[in-house]
Amino acid sequence: MQSSEKETRIAVIDSQLCIAGWDVQDPTKVVQEFDILTNQSEGVAEPHQEYGGHQYSDYVLLGKDGKPLAVVEAKRTSKDAALGREQAKQYCYNLQKQLGGELPFCFYTNGHELYFWDLENAPPRQVLGFPTRDDLERFAYIRRNRKPLTQEFINTSIAGRDYQIRAIRSVLEGIEQKRRDFLLVMATGTGKTRTCIAMVDALMRAGHAERVLFLVDRIALREQALAAFKEHLPNEPRWPNMGEKLIATDRRIYVATYPTMLNIIRDDVQHLSPHFFDFIVVDESHRSIYNTFGEVLDYFKAITLGLTATPTDIIDHNTFQLFHCEDGLPTFAYTYEEAVNHVPPYLCNFQVMKIQTKFQIEGISKRTISLEDQKKLILQGKDVEDINFEGTELEKQVINKGTNTLIVREFMEEAIKDANGVLPGKTIFFCATKAHARRMEDIFDKLYPQYHGELAKVLVSEDPRVYGKGGLLDQFTNNDMPRIAISVDMLDTGIDVREIVNLVFAKPVYSYTKFWQMVGRGTRLLETSKLKPWCLEKDMFLILDCWDNFEYFKLNPKGKELKQQLPLPLRLFGLRLDKIEKAYDRGHADIASREIAKVRVQIAALPKESVVIKEAVAALARLEDDNFWINLSHDRLEFLRAEIKPLFRTVSEVDFKAMRFERDLLEFSLAVLDENKEQAETLKEGIVEQISELPLSVSFVQQEEALIRTAQTNHYWAKADEDAFDVIVARLGPLMKFREKSRGEEQTQLDLADELYKKEWVEFGPQHEAVSITRYREMVETLIAELTEHNPVLQKIKNGDAVSSQEANELAELLHEEHPHITEDLLRQVYKNRKARFVQFIRHILGIEVLKSFPDEVSAAFDQFIRVHTTLSSRQMEFLELLKNFIVDRERVEKKDLINAPFTVIHPQGIRGVFSPSEINEILQLTERLVA
Numbered sequence: 001m002q003s004s005e006k007e008t009r010i011a012v013i014d015s016q017l018c019i020a021g022w023d024v025q026d027p028t029k030v031v032q033e034f035d036i037l038t039n040q041s042e043g044v045a046e047p048h049q050e051y052g053g054h055q056y057s058d059y060v061l062l063g064k065d066g067k068p069l070a071v072v073e074a075k076r077t078s079k080d081a082a083l084g085r086e087q088a089k090q091y092c093y094n095l096q097k098q099l100g101g102e103l104p105f106c107f108y109t110n111g112h113e114l115y116f117w118d119l120e121n122a123p124p125r126q127v128l129g130f131p132t133r134d135d136l137e138r139f140a141y142i143r144r145n146r147k148p149l150t151q152e153f154i155n156t157s158i159a160g161r162d163y164q165i166r167a168i169r170s171v172l173e174g175i176e177q178k179r180r181d182f183l184l185v186m187a188t189g190t191g192k193t194r195t196c197i198a199m200v201d202a203l204m205r206a207g208h209a210e211r212v213l214f215l216v217d218r219i220a221l222r223e224q225a226l227a228a229f230k231e232h233l234p235n236e237p238r239w240p241n242m243g244e245k246l247i248a249t250d251r252r253i254y255v256a257t258y259p260t261m262l263n264i265i266r267d268d269v270q271h272l273s274p275h276f277f278d279f280i281v282v283d284e285s286h287r288s289i290y291n292t293f294g295e296v297l298d299y300f301k302a303i304t305l306g307l308t309a310t311p312t313d314i315i316d317h318n319t320f321q322l323f324h325c326e327d328g329l330p331t332f333a334y335t336y337e338e339a340v341n342h343v344p345p346y347l348c349n350f351q352v353m354k355i356q357t358k359f360q361i362e363g364i365s366k367r368t369i370s371l372e373d374q375k376k377l378i379l380q381g382k383d384v385e386d387i388n389f390e391g392t393e394l395e396k397q398v399i400n401k402g403t404n405t406l407i408v409r410e411f412m413e414e415a416i417k418d419a420n421g422v423l424p425g426k427t428i429f430f431c432a433t434k435a436h437a438r439r440m441e442d443i444f445d446k447l448y449p450q451y452h453g454e455l456a457k458v459l460v461s462e463d464p465r466v467y468g469k470g471g472l473l474d475q476f477t478n479n480d481m482p483r484i485a486i487s488v489d490m491l492d493t494g495i496d497v498r499e500i501v502n503l504v505f506a507k508p509v510y511s512y513t514k515f516w517q518m519v520g521r522g523t524r525l526l527e528t529s530k531l532k533p534w535c536l537e538k539d540m541f542l543i544l545d546c547w548d549n550f551e552y553f554k555l556n557p558k559g560k561e562l563k564q565q566l567p568l569p570l571r572l573f574g575l576r577l578d579k580i581e582k583a584y585d586r587g588h589a590d591i592a593s594r595e596i597a598k599v600r601v602q603i604a605a606l607p608k609e610s611v612v613i614k615e616a617v618a619a620l621a622r623l624e625d626d627n628f629w630i631n632l633s634h635d636r637l638e639f640l641r642a643e644i645k646p647l648f649r650t651v652s653e654v655d656f657k658a659m660r661f662e663r664d665l666l667e668f669s670l671a672v673l674d675e676n677k678e679q680a681e682t683l684k685e686g687i688v689e690q691i692s693e694l695p696l697s698v699s700f701v702q703q704e705e706a707l708i709r710t711a712q713t714n715h716y717w718a719k720a721d722e723d724a725f726d727v728i729v730a731r732l733g734p735l736m737k738f739r740e741k742s743r744g745e746e747q748t749q750l751d752l753a754d755e756l757y758k759k760e761w762v763e764f765g766p767q768h769e770a771v772s773i774t775r776y777r778e779m780v781e782t783l784i785a786e787l788t789e790h791n792p793v794l795q796k797i798k799n800g801d802a803v804s805s806q807e808a809n810e811l812a813e814l815l816h817e818e819h820p821h822i823t824e825d826l827l828r829q830v831y832k833n834r835k836a837r838f839v840q841f842i843r844h845i846l847g848i849e850v851l852k853s854f855p856d857e858v859s860a861a862f863d864q865f866i867r868v869h870t871t872l873s874s875r876q877m878e879f880l881e882l883l884k885n886f887i888v889d890r891e892r893v894e895k896k897d898l899i900n901a902p903f904t905v906i907h908p909q910g911i912r913g914v915f916s917p918s919e920i921n922e923i924l925q926l927t928e929r930l931v932a
Contacts, residue, residue, distance in 0.1 A: 012111035013059075013074050020130035020273060022061060029133065034060040034068075036094045057091045060104070061136065068095055069136040070105040077111045084108035085115070085124065092119055102144070105136060118143070122178050127301050131275035138210055142278070146207035149176045151871050153205070158232045159198035162866055162881060163334040164191055168199045169874035170332040171305060175208065183306040183323040183330040187339050192307045193225060196281050197232045199305070204236070204252070209278035209303075214255045215296065216283045225255045225283065243678055247272065259689050261296045277302045297322070332874070350522060352543045355410050357403050364389045364400065401439070407506060407546055408443050416501040416542050418483075418534045420656040421568040422649070423455070425501035425535050426476070428521055429486040432507035434460055437486045440506065444484065450650070456484035480534050498526050499535035501542065508547040515549060568659055569651035573602055574641065575666045581637050582673050591673065591722055596629055599640075607650050619643040658733035661690060669725050688712050691732060693739045701735050708732065777830050779820045784845050787818075797839065798846050808839050833857075834891060855888045858930055865926055879906050879914045883927070893927050 014024045024030045036055040059072035073088035075081055088108040096103045106117035107130070116131075117124040121143060131139070149172040154165055163186075171182045186192045196214070203209040214229070216222050229238055239251040247254075247264050254277070256264075264272055280302045297304060306323045320327045362368045365388045369377070374384050415424035431437040437458045444456035459466050459473060466472045476485045477497050503522050509515045522541035531537075576599050583592035603623060622628055623644070628636065664687050671680035691711050694701050701708070710716050711728060720728075788794040793811045796803050803811075815822035827841040828834055832853035836844070843849035852860070862884045866872060872880070882902060887893050897903070898920075899910035907913030911920055 012077070013072070013109060016109075016111075016114070017059070017061075017072075017130055019271070020135075021132045022130065024059070028066070029062055031060045031062065032058065034071075034095075036091055037098050055091060055094060057088075057095070060095070061133070063133065063137055063140075067101055068099065068104045069133070069140065070107055070131075071095060072107040072109065072130075075108070075110040079110055081108055081110040081113040081115060084110075085117070089117065089119060102140060105139065122180075125180075125301060127274055128299055129274045132273045135273050135275040138278075139275075142207055142210065149173070149202070149206055149208065150873065152202045153870055155198050155201050156867065158201060159191060159194045161191065162863065162877065163338070164195045164198065165866065165872075166874050166877040166881070167195050167332040167334065168202065169872070169877060171199055172202060173874055174331060175203075175303060179324075180303045181306075181322075181324040182304070183308070183320065183325050185308055185330045185333040185335075187335055190334055190339050192283070193228045194232065196283075196305065196307060197229060200253070200279065200281075201233055203279055210252065211277050211279075212253050213261070213277045213280045213300065213302070214253065214283065215261065215280065216255065216257055221283065222255050222257055229253050229255065245681065249276075257685070257689075258296055259685060259692065265296065265299050274299050274301060276300070280304045282306045350519070350541050350543055352545055353414055354548065355407060355414075355544055355546045356548065357406055359400060359403050399436075399439070401443070404436075404439060404506075405443050405447070407504070408440065408447060411502070411504055411544055412448075414542070414544065417567070419536050419660075421571065422651075423534075424483055425538075426497055426499040427484045427502035427504065428500060429456070429484060429504045429506055430509075430518060431486055431488050434458075434488050436507070437488050440486050451481070454481040456486055457482040458486045458488075460488050478532075483534070497521075499532055499538070501535065501538055502544065503541065504544045504546065505549050506546050509549050519543065567649050567651075568656055568663065569602075569648040569654065570645060572659060572663050572666065573599070573645050573648045575663065575670060576602070577637055577640055577645070579666065579670045579673065580632060581634070582670060584632070586673060588673070592632070594722060594726075596632065600629065602648075603644065605651075605654075606647055616643070616647055620647075655734065655737065657736040657739070661687075661733045661736045662729050664690070665725050665729050669722065684717055688717075690736065690739065694732070694735055695738060698738045701738050704731055704735065776820060776826075780822055780827070780830070781845050783815075783818060783820065783822070784842065787814075788846065794842070794846075797842050798848065800848060803839060811842070812838050854891065858884055858887050861926060861930055865922075875906060876914055879903065879911065880923075882906065883923070887927065887930060892931050895924065898923075 017024055017030065022030050024032060034057040036057055057071050058074040060068050061070040061072065063069045071088055071091045073084035073091065075084045085108050088106045092104045092106050103119055106119055106124075108115050108117075108124075114127055114130070115124045116127045118139070152172060154168055156165070159165065159168065167184050167186065171184070174182055184192065184195070186195065200209070200212050203212075214225050216225055226238060226240075229236065233253065236253050237251040238253045238255065239248050240255075249272075277300050280297070280300055282297065282304060304323065306319065308319065320330070323330075325331065358368060369384065369387065377384050377387070411427075411429075412424065415427065417423060418425050429437075429440055431440055437460065441456055441458050445453050448455055457472050457476070459476065463472070472482075472485075476482055500522050503518065505518070509518065522543070526535065526538045576595050580592045580595045580599070583589070583595065600623075603620070606620075619639075622639075664683060668680055668683040668687060671677075671683055688711070691708055694704075694708055696702050696705055696708070707728070711732070716724075784794065788798055791811070791814075793803055793807045796807070812824070824838040824841070827838070828836065831841060831844065831851060832855060833841075833851050834854055836851050840849060840851060844851040862880060866877070866880065882905075883893070883898075886897070886902070899912060903910040911923070915923065
């Protein structure tokens with residue numbers, strides 16, 4: 001039997017309105033069968049709804065002032081909801097004519113499908129529920145007070161780079177054009193979050209958004225995003241604050257993980273309206289956004305912005321589809337290559353830890369050599385008094401194995417490790433000489449024999465084993481081992497291994513250009529579709545600077561955050577000891593006994609063949625006595641921590657994925673035992689997130705489906721005890737490999753070729769000698785430094801005295817005859833400055849005057865132009881970026897160029913289609929100044 005409209009309203013729509021806070025029995029909120037006067041000539045509604053110039057709207061929703069906020073037209077469930085579209089629209093306009101005031105919002109529904117129409121502002125869109133009265137009054141306020149976005153000021157102190165401003169303009173212009181979904185593709189390290197915050201700031205100031213949701217896929221990223229919003233928008237109230245669990249409805253900025261938000265929208269107690277947010281940012285979501293957590297975006301039909309660092313050409317089709325973009329065409333893209341080639345370049349974030357030994361700082365002499373070592377030297381027949389070297393002479397005049405050994409040990413302790421926490425991730429050691437590199441390789445082999453000489457390998461260009469399929473470089477790029485490539489110049493430039501997470505400067509570097517090329521080896525970003533087991537994530541890389549190179553170049557790196565990074569087996573053992581101690585202290589001897597049994601199993605599994613284990617045989621022998629374990633005193637626990645815990649660095653042949661899961665459960669149970677509810681809740685969220693990612697399509701996983709589903713409920717965790725913890729570790733721990741494997745099955749191995757950076761060469765001298773610009777510049781600067789000691793004209797310039805044109809000419813003739821043959825034209829080429837005169841270059845070389853290079857000058861001029869013209873559109877910004885690069889590349893530009901390729905790519909008429917005549921004149925004045 002088909003339901004009537006009245007039955008549909010009573011059975012379905014009334015309850016839907018009630019969920020949103022609209023009591024249909026309360027006439028101060030909802031008026032049913034609202035009488036709307038109409039003129040017959042203005043259009044005819046359905047006959048049964050019109051009686052002598054009257055229309056009767058099914059529902060009119062009233063604001064707090066009693067005025068109509070919205071009209072709801074209901075159709076029976078058997079009819080298409082769209083049949084009510086024009087009827088509802090007519091009611092809205094007639095109601096406005098009858099009562100005056102603002103145009104009401106328009107809804108039409110058949111009980112199953114609900115459509116919301118902001119007439120004259122946006123097309124209808126399907127929504128999952130009615131807005132609350134607060135929602136509608138917020139919508140009305142925004143509609144009434146919002147300002148045009150095309151002219152809105154962008155806070156460049158939050159996001160002031162040119163591409164960040166272009167990205168923001170692209171979205172703001174799209175919103176003005178009534179688009180609701182956007183996708184920004186921006187390489188890691190280019191400031192996605194800052195760009196987003198500046199965009200939120202503009203939207204809020206312009207009155208287009210009052211509530212914003214920032215969605216992340218990990219708890220750590222939530223904290224990072226909250227901190228960023230706090231830094232850049234300190235006056236906007238945020239959720240959550242420390243310790244908050246229930247969602248607050250009085251904030252402006254909300255940051256949440258997908259599981260948290262999914263729980264909130266499924267929770268009747270914390271019910272949120274589907275219209276609660278005005279703007280949603282989706283930050284680098286994992287694949288589950290298309291499955292379980294896609295429900296979050298389906299529920300909140302707000303303006304949505306996707307952020308990703310994945311290169312455009314490998315972004316999943318679903319990502320483009322999710323944000324209603326054509327495949328390969330995001331709203332805005334700023335690639336890694338653009339970031340690297342930008343002047344100045346934008347690089348991936350990195351941290352620096354300076355490691356310097358005593359001998360490096362104080363040199364090697366009787367004063368710094370220990371008494372024990374002095375005795376050894378005497379026994380070897382060496383005179384200690386004769387040993388006197390500066391620290392700078394290490395690896396030049398003096399070679400000290402102990403210094404290198406210390407560097408290697410510090411590296412193995414501080415390096416970024418792989419997911420298992422045992423071995424360092426992919427690393428390049430930059431060494432001074434080939435002999436130095438071989439010594440380092442030997443030290444790795446001797447200190448870590450369990451890796452059979454595969455951990456670290458020397459890669460030098462003259463070794464034929466380096467190249468080709470299966471060569472050392474191919475192994476380093478595509479295999480688990482070697483983890484460490486020890487390089488002498490070969491890997492300083494051109495090598496492209498995205499998984500590099502550590503760089504070790506085991507030598508001083510004096511060329512600024514070369515130094516940054518070496519740093520650039522770590523700036524490559526991971527391709528998230530081609531992750532390798534030894535590097536599943538990379539959000540930064542670490543530089544261990546053993547020779548104060550950063551200080552040399554007067555840089556100020558922020559330094560490495562000193563956080564302890566223990567191998568997983570060691571961490572697990574330590575946690576278990578902590579739990580035993582806590583259980584004893586809290587009077588839970590039964591829990592302590594359970595953990596002691598597990599500790600003994602862990603100890604029994606230590607690799608007996610390891611040299612480290614053999615050396616610890618005496619300590620391990622104490623543990624064979626059962627009496628040792630009967631009553632574990634604090635002293636015995638300290639013995640286990642000090643003597644036994646370090647032995648777990650040797651553990652490698654285990655299921656690390658299961659062990660990580662066990663560690664997380666252990667941390668959770670320890671927090672529960674310690675009655676630390678806040679920490680327990682955070683840890684539980686992470687565990688549930690892991691369990692939710694187990695693929696039920698795998699048969700082994702499907703066998704545990706009941707437990708997997710139960711373990712995702714709050715009820716399960718509220719009642720879970722030690723038995724439950726053991727069960728979940730035993731049954732779900734071994735399945736964790738499928739969670740990561742399921743992501744990796746779609747991934748392919750990447751066989752990267754050796755990629756060289758572009759090298760610039762300069763010809764000089766009568767024989768057309770050619771060297772790199774960097775080398776030629778070094779030669780010039782060395783020569784001028786030598787000549788300044790005795791050349792009177794150079795001395796006058798150095799002292800800041802004026803020189804006559806005759807003196808300048810004499811100096812030019814002298815330098816022309818000297819090797820490496822210096823001329824004004826060559827200096828202009830080398831220092832990339834087209835306008836400076838000969839004496840200016842000399843003053844620059846002597847450090848008296850700073851000359852900007854042509855690319856720097858052009859970049860600075862365009863940056864200044866953009867700062868002055870704050871209302872440039874995204875297309876205008878794109879045109880200026882193209883023009884800037886055109887001038888840098890060609891060092892010239894003419895008027896006719898601006899209406900031809902490549903500028904016609906942006907508009908068929910070139911500059912004429914993008915700028916007004918007055919703006920074109922300003923741009924021409926700018927270019928004339930630059931290329932004059």
